[in-house]
Structures are given as C-alpha cells and as structure tokens.
Amino acid sequence: MTGGGQTDQQYLLQRARELKDKEPYESKAWMLTANSLFPDTFSIQFESYSNEREAGNIKECAKCFQKLFKRFPHEDVLWREINVMTEALKNQNKFQGGAKNEKEEFLLKLYDELSEQTQQKVLLFASDKVGHTMKKCQLLLIVMKKFPKLTSKYGEILIQSLMEAEVSDQGGGGGGGGGPLNSYRKVLISEVLPVVIGSDKILLQPILLHKLLYLALEFIVGLVNSNNPSSWEIKEPWKLMFSILEGIGKGLGWSICKNISKSKPETIISSLSAIQRVALQTDHESDQFLQFFYCALVTCFQAIYQYSALVSAKDNQSILVEAFSTHDPDVRVKRRKTTEEPYGPLFSHGNSTSAEDPIILEFQIACRAWQLLSPSSPPPRFHSLLNQLSSSCGSLDAITKFNIDYLLQAGQFRDCLQELSQFVYSGGDKKDIPWTQLKFCVAQYCMGDYRSAAQSAVACMGNYDSLPSKSLLGAQTASLTQPNQRSRHLRFLAYSQSSVLGYCCKLLTSLLQESVGAGGDMALGHILVMVQCDWPSLQDLLAFTLHKIKKKQGLTYPLLTQYVINIDILEELTYLSTPTGGGIVLDITPGSRGAARPGTRGANRGEKEDFKMAMKKQALRSHEDVNRLIVDFLSKNSDVILQCLGQ
Numbered sequence: 001m002t003g004g005g006q007t008d009q010q011y012l013l014q015r016a017r018e019l020k021d022k023e024p025y026e027s028k029a030w031m032l033t034a035n036s037l038f039p040d041t042f043s044i045q046f047e048s049y050s051n052e053r054e055a056g057n058i059k060e061c062a063k064c065f066q067k068l069f070k071r072f073p074h075e076d077v078l079w080r081e082i083n084v085m086t087e088a089l090k091n092q093n094k095f096q097g098g099a100k101n102e103k104e105e106f107l108l109k110l111y112d113e114l115s116e117q118t119q120q121k122v123l124l125f126a127s128d129k130v131g132h133t134m135k136k137c138q139l140l141l142i143v144m145k146k147f148p149k150l151t152s153k154y155g156e157i158l159i160q161s162l163m164e165a166e167v168s169d170q171g172g173g174g175g176g177g178g179g180p181l182n183s184y185r186k187v188l189i190s191e192v193l194p195v196v197i198g199s200d201k202i203l204l205q206p207i208l209l210h211k212l213l214y215l216a217l218e219f220i221v222g223l224v225n226s227n228n229p230s231s232w233e234i235k236e237p238w239k240l241m242f243s244i245l246e247g248i249g250k251g252l253g254w255s256i257c258k259n260i261s262k263s264k265p266e267t268i269i270s271s272l273s274a275i276q277r278v279a280l281q282t283d284h285e286s287d288q289f290l291q292f293f294y295c296a297l298v299t300c301f302q303a304i305y306q307y308s309a310l311v312s313a314k315d316n317q318s319i320l321v322e323a324f325s326t327h328d329p330d331v332r333v334k335r336r337k338t339t340e341e342p343y344g345p346l347f348s349h350g351n352s353t354s355a356e357d358p359i360i361l362e363f364q365i366a367c368r369a370w371q372l373l374s375p376s377s378p379p380p381r382f383h384s385l386l387n388q389l390s391s392s393c394g395s396l397d398a399i400t401k402f403n404i405d406y407l408l409q410a411g412q413f414r415d416c417l418q419e420l421s422q423f424v425y426s427g428g429d430k431k432d433i434p435w436t437q438l439k440f441c442v443a444q445y446c447m448g449d450y451r452s453a454a455q456s457a458v459a460c461m462g463n464y465d466s467l468p469s470k471s472l473l474g475a476q477t478a479s480l481t482q483p484n485q486r487s488r489h490l491r492f493l494a495y496s497q498s499s500v501l502g503y504c505c506k507l508l509t510s511l512l513q514e515s516v517g518a519g520g521d522m523a524l525g526h527i528l529v530m531v532q533c534d535w536p537s538l539q540d541l542l543a544f545t546l547h548k549i550k551k552k553q554g555l556t557y558p559l560l561t562q563y564v565i566n567i568d569i570l571e572e573l574t575y576l577s578t579p580t581g582g583g584i585v586l587d588i589t590p591g592s593r594g595a596a597r598p599g600t601r602g603a604n605r606g607e608k609e610d611f612k613m614a615m616k617k618q619a620l621r622s623h624e625d626v627n628r629l630i631v632d633f634l635s636k637n638s639d640v641i642l643q644c645l646g647q
Contacts, residue, residue, distance in 0.1 A: 197247030254291035345488035477502030525557030
C-alpha cells in the first residue's frame with residue numbers, strides 16, 4: 001500500500017497512464033513491471049491488452065487476450081469485449097467479410113490471430129454464457145462453419161434446439177411467429193441445415209431427416225407463397241431447397257437425389273419420367289417411392305412458382321386463354337376437342353409462338369412436372385401434403401391457378417370448370433374476380449356453351465376497373481388469331497384492361513358472327529360496336545358485317561348513335577347509304593318510324609338529311625374513350641346481346 005492509500009497495483013497503473021503520451025517507452029516499462037509483479041491481477045493484464053489494442057499491435061494484443069481468457073474468463077469487462085468480437089463474427093456475411101466499424105474490424109483480425117484452440121473456446125464459452133436460444137444457436141453455427149470437425153458434436157444438438165425453440169415460442173413474440181415463416185425456421189433451413197447435411201462427419205436418423213425435409217419444404221413454400229422472399233434475405237429459395245433435398249437424400253441413401261441441385265429441371269423431369277410408373281406402383285412408404293415423390297414434388301413446385309412469378313410480374317401480368325386460329329383450307333382440322341391432343345396446342349405470347357419464350361417454356365416445364373404427380377390417380381400423399389401446406393402456408397393460389405391452366409391446355413374443360421368453382425367457393429382474393437370470370441368464359445367457350453361464355457365475358461367486363469390498367473405489351477388483339485395447323489391455339493394474353501376487353505370483344509363478335517341468322521340486325525349492330533375495340537385489329541369482322549348489311553339491303557340498330565364513334569366505320573356506313581354504295585337504308589335513330597325503301601324520288605330526302613346529321617354528330621365524338629364506351633355498352637345491354645345467342 002502506497003502512502004496515498006493506493007494499492008501497489010493502482011500506483012503502477014497510474015504511473016503508466018501518466019507517462020503514456022509524454023514518455024511512451026517509460027510508460028511501457030512501468031506496465032512490464034506491473035505485469036511481472038502482478039500476473040494474476042485482472043486490471044493490470046487488461047490494461048496491457050487495451051494499450052496494445054489502441055496501438056494496433058494485433059500480434060501482441062492476441063497474446064494479451066489469450067492470457068486474459070485463460071485466467072479471467074468470467075470478468076464482465078472481458079465478456080463485453082468477447083461479446084463485441086462474436087457480434088463481429090456473426091456480422092461478417094452482412095458486410096462482405098468485413099465489419100461495420102473499426103473496433104469490430106480489429107477484433108476480427110485479433111480473433112484470426114488467436115490459436116485454433118482459443119478460437120474454439122471463445123465461441124463455445126460465449127454460447128454457454130448467452131441465455132437467448134437464437135444467439136446461442138448463431139454462435140454454435142459459427143463454431144461449425146469455422147471448425148467443420150465439430151459438426152458431428154454440435155450439429156444435431158443445434159437442429160433440435162431450433163426445432164424445440166420454434167415449437168415453444170409459437171405466437172410468443174420471440175421470433176417463433178405463427179407459421180413456418182419465423183426466425184428459428186429461417187436459421188435452421190437457410191443456415192444450419194446446409195452446414196450439417198453438407199458434412200460427412202455426422203449421420204442423422206432417417207426419422208429426423210424426413211422431418212427436416214418437410215420443414216424445409218414448408219418454409220420454402222411459405223416463403224414463395226408470401227410473394228416477398230427478399231424480406232427474409234433469401235435470394236434463391238428453390239436453389240436452397242434443391243441443395244437441402246440433395247443433402248438429405250444423401251443421408252437417406254436416395255440415389256435419384258445425387259447432383260440434383262446442379263441439374264436442369266428438364267433433365268430431372270426426364271429422369272423421373274423414366275421411373276414414374278414403377279415408383280408409383282411400389283409401397284408408398286418405400287425409399288423407391290419417397291425419393292421419386294419428393295424429387296418430383298420439389299421440381300414441380302419450383303416450376304409452378306416460377307411460372308406464377310412470370311405471369312404475375314408487375315406491369316406485365318398474363319393470363320392463359322383459348323385463342324383463335326386460321327387454318328389451311330386443304331387441311332381438315334376439328335375446331336374444338338374435349339380431350340388432350342397428341343401433339344398439343346399452339347402457344348403464343350406477345351409476338352412469339354416459340355417454345356423458347358420464357359412464359360411458354362416455364363409453363364410447359366411445369367406441365368411436364370405436374371404430370372409426374374398428377375396422373376389419372378395421384379398418390380394420396382400428394383393431396384395430403386397439399387392440404388398440410390395449405391393449412392400452414394395459407395391458400396396455395398399459385399398452385400390452384402396453375403392447375404386451372406393445366407386442365408385448360410389438356411382439354412379437360414369439365415374438370416377446369418370444377419376447379420374454378422372450387423376456387424370461387426374457397427373465397428379467393430377479390431382482385432381475382434375478373435381473372436376467374438374470364439377463365440369461366442374461356443372454359444365455357446371451349447365446352448361449346450356459348451351463351452354462358454358470353455355471360456361470363458360480360459360479367460368480367462363488369463369488373464373492368466379491377467383489372468390492371470397498364471401492360472408493357474399493349475392490347476395486341478390482332479395476335480389473338482394465329483395461322484395454325486393444330487386445332488387449338490392457346491395464348492398468354494396480357495392481363496390488362498385493354499387486352500382483356502379486346503379478347504372479350506373478339507370472342508363475343510365471333511359468337512355473334514355465327515348467330516347472325518338468328519340475331520338479325522341486332523347481332524350485326526352489336527358487332528359494329530365491338531369491332532371498334534383496339535381498332536383496326538378486328539376490321540375483318542367489319543367487312544363481314546358490311547357484307548351482311550348489303551345483302552339485307554338495310555340495318556335497323558337504334559343503339560348505333562350511342563355507341564359507334566369510330567371514323568372509319570362511320571365513313572363506311574355513310575358510303576353504304578349513298579347511291580354509289582347501294583343506297584342502303586340505315587335506321588339508326590332511336591324511336592324512329594322505321595326504314596323503308598323510297599317509292600318516289602326525293603320522298604325520303606328528310607330522312608337522308610337526318611342520317612347525315614347523325615353521322616356528323618357521331619364523328620364529333622370520335623375523341624371519346626372508346627374502351628369505356630364499349631364497357632358501358634356491355635354492362636347496359638347484356639340482355640339484348642345474350643338474346644342474339646339464343647338459349
């Protein structure tokens with residue numbers, strides 16, 4: 001004890017600190033003296049460590065740290081230093097191998113300078129000391145990543161800890177959440193499993209591997225089903241899923257899983273197709289069936305969700321519809337079929353009919369994968385698993401919508417209608433109402449139930465404002481018809497107001513064209529209104545309509561002055577009314593006394609003047625929004641449109 005009431009240790013530290021800036025070498029001498037006299041005094045040893053840290057001497061600092069950790073592992077000051085070090089180690093990936101500040105950066109370099117034994121002990125000591133399960137698991141994960149040999153010791157412990165923590169914390173606000181998307185599951189699936197199953201040093205029991213496979217699948221499906229996987233910092237969820245499937249398959253001795261994470265979907269599907277029949281006929285608890293089932297399932301889900309992402313892309317959504325074809329008259333092709341065709345339909349999207357188009361390609365891959373698990377009698381495990389996933393991940397709309405598209409392309413129209421009805425009954429999203437109505441329209445049209453198809457088309461247009469207003473592709477109504485030697489043409493239509501209206505007008509005018517005999521003038525008039533859509537895409541139908549009007553020598557359609565404003569159509573009608581055009585009588589004035597051929601020269605001159613004035617008034621309206629006008633026409637005149645189509 002010194003005269004000032006200080007201990008010898010305190011005096012030596014004070015002298016070293018006083019001389020630190022003025023006489024650094026003399027200060028260091030005082031510290032060396034203190035170290036040699038009091039090797040078991042924490043304050044002196046930590047002061048030496050702090051001095052070396054401030055000076056940036058990593059090697060000397062590492063020596064001091066190892067002494068401190070060996071002699072004083074439970075000191076709070078040292079624990080705080082270790083805590084900063086382990087946080088820096090956990091954050092390395094976030095900062096691309098670096099740290100967020102200078103102190104963390106230094107501690108990372110210090111850690112690397114420690115002996116391997118000390119490195120292990122520091123992390124294991126920190127994991128024992130920390131109370132929070134997640135932090136403990138994160139530290140053990142670092143241990144396994146840095147020291148793979150320890151995976152056999154801590155791997156299964158870490159897996160069980162995370163699984164138990166998730167169950168005990170469900171709904172507790174500690175990260176468990178109420179479903180598969182929680183922090184414990186994320187760490188288990190995205191960080192722990194790849195390390196553990198990638199190690200040859202550990203053998204997990206089959207029952208645990210099967211459980212982990214389901215937990216991984218449930219997490220990935222929940223992730224992609226949430227439409228926001230980036231919020232969970234997982235950029236390639238399906239790549240992760242295939243990697244886990246390969247690792248678990250290796251642990252279970254599933255030969256099909258070998259290198260599956262590096263294989264293309266087409267290659268996987270071809271391999272699975274070759275063993276499909278045998279696998280589905282074996283015992284559904286056998287390895288032969290299970291490895292086929294899970295490989296097919298993951299491949300199928302990946303393709304479906306990638307297809308779903310493409311058709312629901314922002315500002316570029318698409319919807320699969322039955323489109324139209326022009327055929328070589330020398331080749332007789334049946335127009336509609338209710339069974340799948342051996343060579344399949346023609347697909348188109350945008351300006352492409354190539355199978356290399358991303359949406360067409362992904363849809364066809366998804367269809368081939370779906371056929372692996374959904375033959376004439378799908379395995380019960382498939383439906384059971386879908387129900388489980390739907391219960392935990394929310395409604396699997398992407399899978400339901402794909403199945404509707406699959407049934408449509410396969411020509412299974414009755415099943416398609418049943419699936420649509422079930423989708424509506426299950427209470428799908430309100431924004432899906434026009435999508436569902438248009439799908440009903442398409443399936444009913446393919447079934448030959450034209451009146452119901454027309455009803456659904458009109459109902460779809462009743463929800464015009466619920467449709468996306470914009471699309472990168474535009475309406476492209478003319479592309480709804482493609483030259484085709486196949487009997488069917490399926491098109492990925494831009495899912496937007498203008499495109500869907502164009503499709504409905506094309507379909508309705510085609511139906512009215514076939515029923516002109518029964519629908520008479522009203523059918524012809526309705527066609528005149530709807531061919532204005534995306535003009536001049538449907539002008540071929542205008543030529544047909546004008547020909548019919550000439551043949552009838554007249555047209556009575558009081559709705560014309562309300563809904564026909566296209567200049568080209570008005571000019572054609574005006575020409576027909578002239579002597580050169582045939583002097584066709586056009587009665588277009590609401591409440592007029594009807595059109596009659598003139599018996600005496602000049603007797604109906606007044607009516608002709610009225611007609612000219614009416615045409616001029618219509619021309620002045622040509623700037624109006626024709627799409628809105630047609631939608632208004634469909635909503636207010638649905639009954640008279642349907643009357644033209646008969647019962």
